[in-house]
Amino acid sequence: xxxxxxxxxxxxxxxxxxxxxxxxxxxxxxxxxxxxxxxxxxxxxxxxxxxxxxxxxxxxxxxxxxxxxxxxxxxxxxxxxxxxxxxxxxxxxxxxxxxxxxxxxxxxxxxxxxxxxxxxxxxxxxxxxxxxxxxxxxxxxxxxxxxxxxxxxxxxxxxxxxxxxxxxxxxxxxxxxxxxxxxxxxxxxxxxxxxxxxxxxxxxxxxxxxxxxxxxxxxxxxxxxxxxxxxxxxxxxxxxxxxxxxxxxxxxxxxxxxxxxxxxxxxxxxxxxxxxxxxxxxxxxxxxxxxxxxxxxxxxxxxxxxxxxxxxxxxxxxxxxxxxxxxxxxxxxxxxxxxxxxxxxxxxxxxxxxxxxxxxx
Ligand code: NAD
Ligand code: GLY
Numbered sequence: 542x543x544x545x546x547x548x549x550x551x552x553x554x555x556x557x558x559x560x561x562x563x564x565x566x567x568x569x570x571x572x573x574x575x576x577x578x579x580x581x582x583x584x585x586x587x588x589x590x591x592x593x594x595x596x597x598x599x600x601x602x603x604x605x606x607x608x609x610x611x612x613x614x615x616x617x618x619x620x621x622x623x624x625x626x627x628x629x630x631x632x633x634x635x636x637x638x639x640x641x642x643x644x645x646x647x648x649x650x651x652x653x654x655x656x657x658x659x660x661x662x663x664x665x666x667x668x669x670x671x672x673x674x675x676x677x678x679x680x681x682x683x684x685x686x687x688x689x690x691x692x693x694x695x696x697x698x699x700x701x702x703x704x705x706x707x708x709x710x711x712x713x714x715x716x717x718x719x720x721x722x723x724x725x726x727x728x729x730x731x732x733x734x735x736x737x738x739x740x741x742x743x744x745x746x747x748x749x750x751x752x753x754x755x756x757x758x759x760x761x762x763x764x765x766x767x768x769x770x771x772x773x774x775x776x777x778x779x780x781x782x783x784x785x786x787x788x789x790x791x792x793x794x795x796x797x798x799x800x801x802x803x804x805x806x807x808x809x810x811x812x813x814x815x816x817x818x819x820x821x822x823x824x825x826x827x828x829x830x831x832x833x834x835x836x837x838x839x840x841x842x843x844x845x846x847x848x849x850x851x852x853x854x855x856x857x858x859x860x861x862x863x864x865x866x867x868x869x870x871x872x873x874x875x876x877x878x879x880x881x882x883x884x885x886x887x888x889x890x891x892x893x894x895x896x897x898x899x900x901x902x
Contacts, residue, residue: 542557545766547698556762560755579623584608612798634661638662644669650682674758682697727765731878743835816897868884
């Protein structure tokens, strides 16, 4: 097992990464404050891993909240089911929530923990590649709104993140690829050496080579932890973690939540951000080709859906958390391995990217 610290003063916490961690009973137990525990999971993950987590909590009888599976259920209505279960079981302020599942469960359980009785402890047990390399770390929690992705939420840090890499053995290929989008993101925004490693080792990751996956998860979490430690509340550098997200969130909202996976939308979004960066003279054509090739090799889309027109894209992108004073700030690449957040780009160049980087309708 490897342990990475996320350094946030009194809210610091460990990120444990290793194979078989769900069998290590003490790991969860040492981060549980009171005597009550509620495990929040979904109908797909519960039959796979709930019994293991339950078994490691021998000293208490956990409450189990099993939500429907899917991005389309990441809503305030479904969130309320967590509160219903906690209240029905008379859970007090020392109840610890355990988020067992992918990013949807992690974001929802985290938001429930942030707001139940104004805040109870929670632990992230991510079971998808995407949640292991990104969403479980850093304390962004929340739900979607019909008008915009992740628009309702809170910053709320977990007490620990327990990444059992064995859980990836049951993950469908499409979900593994979706997680690779966020892995590639770290290479693009701040870790060019990792990007080069990915170019050489992508095949191993797709073949689920355990050593390669463990390296990629550790390196991704290290990148994320460094960025979050520097800017927990996204007043600066943390926004660079959203490379491709303004485009990607527009795709997710525009198509209806759950039609494209989050990582798929972000993958196409990162290629669009790279294209705009090239138009601004920051990336070379050779670099955008390298980026597109890696994303394509990861079995991810490199173009936005043809059904979203430029006008619709612009409308959707106007509801973005990076809009300030009516100007959309975008994360772009100054070069491969260095991201900037800027609203200083000609609108015509953005429109050119939106018009040219779509699949044929
Ligand atoms: P997800 O949570 O929907 O999980 C993907 C699918 O895999 C689901 O069907 C799930 O039931 C299933 N699954 C989970 N673990 C499994 C396993 N081990 N074996 C088999 N099936 C398994 O999606 P995701 O990709 O994990 O997360 C996407 C969500 O994360 C989006 O809502 C996105 O907005 C959010 N996100 C949040 C942050 C953040 O910082 N909070 C960052 C990135 C993404
Ligand atoms: N996934 C973006 C962030 O955590 O800031």
